[in-house]
Amino acid sequence: MKVLIEGLHKAFESRIRLGIMSALAVNDMLDFNSLKEYLDLTDGNLASHLKALEKENFIGVKKSFIGKKPNTKYFMTTEGVQAFDDHLQTLEKLIKSRK
Amino acid sequence: MKEKKDYIQDIAEIRSMMERSSKFHSLSGWAGIMAGIYALAGVLAAYKIYNFNPTAIGGSLNSDNSSYPALFNIILLALAVLLLALLTAIYVSVREARKREEKLWNATSKRLLVNMLTPLFAGGVLILILIAKGMIGFIAPFSLLFYGLALFNGGNFTYPEVRILGFIQIVLGLISSYFVEYGLIFWAIGFGVVHIIYGIYLQFQYNK
Numbered sequence: 001m002k003v004l005i006e007g008l009h010k011a012f013e014s015r016i017r018l019g020i021m022s023a024l025a026v027n028d029m030l031d032f033n034s035l036k037e038y039l040d041l042t043d044g045n046l047a048s049h050l051k052a053l054e055k056e057n058f059i060g061v062k063k064s065f066i067g068k069k070p071n072t073k074y075f076m077t078t079e080g081v082q083a084f085d086d087h088l089q090t091l092e093k094l095i096k097s098r099k
Numbered sequence: 100m101k102e103k104k105d106y107i108q109d110i111a112e113i114r115s116m117m118e119r120s121s122k123f124h125s126l127s128g129w130a131g132i133m134a135g136i137y138a139l140a141g142v143l144a145a146y147k148i149y150n151f152n153p154t155a156i157g158g159s160l161n162s163d164n165s166s167y168p169a170l171f172n173i174i175l176l177a178l179a180v181l182l183l184a185l186l187t188a189i190y191v192s193v194r195e196a197r198k199r200e201e202k203l204w205n206a207t208s209k210r211l212l213v214n215m216l217t218p219l220f221a222g223g224v225l226i227l228i229l230i231a232k233g234m235i236g237f238i239a240p241f242s243l244l245f246y247g248l249a250l251f252n253g254g255n256f257t258y259p260e261v262r263i264l265g266f267i268q269i270v271l272g273l274i275s276s277y278f279v280e281y282g283l284i285f286w287a288i289g290f291g292v293v294h295i296i297y298g299i300y301l302q303f304q305y306n307k
Contacts, residue, residue, distance in 0.1 A: 015112055022116035027206065030120070034206040038120050088113070091106050 008090050009083050011056050016041065016049050021084045024059060024076045031073045050074065058083055123211045123257040125196035125203055128305075131298025133191075134184035138290035141180035142283060145173055170235065207256060215253035218245050239282035243289045244272030258305065264297050 012018050019039050023030060030038075036046050053059045058080030062073045076084070149169050196203040222245025229237050247268030254262030268289050275285035 015109070018109060018113060019116045022113040023120040026117045026121040030206055034120075037202055037205055038116065088110075091110055094106050095103060095110070 012087050029073045029075045123207045125192045127191040127195045128298040128302030130188040130191045131294045133187045135291045135294030137180045137183045142287040211253050211256040215249040218248040236279040239286040240272050240276040
């Protein structure tokens with residue numbers, strides 16, 4: 001059982017963070033507003049979850065400008081892809097093992 | 100420790116988020132049905148009012164200036180059909196998006212549009228060149244072909260059936276490039292009949 005739980009990363013316990021990772025898994029890059037719309041969150045709430053994932057090095061940030069407006073884009077790092085993959089596989093194993 | 104049903108719920112959420120953030124679903128069968136009706140009406144008008152027959156002017160590769168006024172009317176008619184179909188598609192999608200409580204203009208719809216516009220732009224320019232060179236007979240086949248390519252490309256970002264629709268239009272475009280004299284008939288089948296059938300199918304499949 002110990003081995004099984006190892007793949008479940010603490011950062012993904014929150015459904016919101018799981019949601020952010022899922023959206024980034026199928027999109028090369030997403031800006032803050034798109035994420036906000038998909039997840040239906042307030043600015044502050046989303047920002048804090050993004051910070052947490054950034055701290056884990058699971059997502060990267062790319063800042064640029066569209067005209068004069070700052071535009072922040074997020075993407076999954078290689079580390080993030082690996083962690084998300086492990087998490088999915090562990091979930092699958094857990095569900096199968098408890099039938 | 101989470102329960103098993105929590106993990107199943109986790110997976111369901113992951114799946115739904117991946118779907119929502121990568122596929123455009125504010126598409127309604129009505130857009131297809133209406134576009135098909137406009138196209139058929141347009142073909143009928145071209146045939147009845149202007150006696151339009153692509154081979155008469157375009158089967159030959161030489162431009163024939165005497166037929167240009169009629170051709171101009173046909174192009175106007177085609178543009179009107181296109182505009183009407185586009186406006187209907189936008190209107191229907193706005194309504195559909197509102198029903199789903201999603202925004203119409205988001206990362207997904209932008210990507211769908213970019214992927215469709217690239218082949219459409221290439222096709223549009225090519226058709227302008229064909230008109231300039233007087234090769235009128237190829238306009239209908241090539242518009243089918245490039246529209247099909249656009250749908251095939253865009254189909255990755257919406258309902259999978261759109262890819263099949265694109266494939267059908269590509270095949271129709273290629274066949275009618277060979278049988279240029281039946282261009283108008285193939286055009287009516289592709290943009291008219293196939294659109295209507297597809298619209299009805301989509302409507303039954305997703306918007307009950």
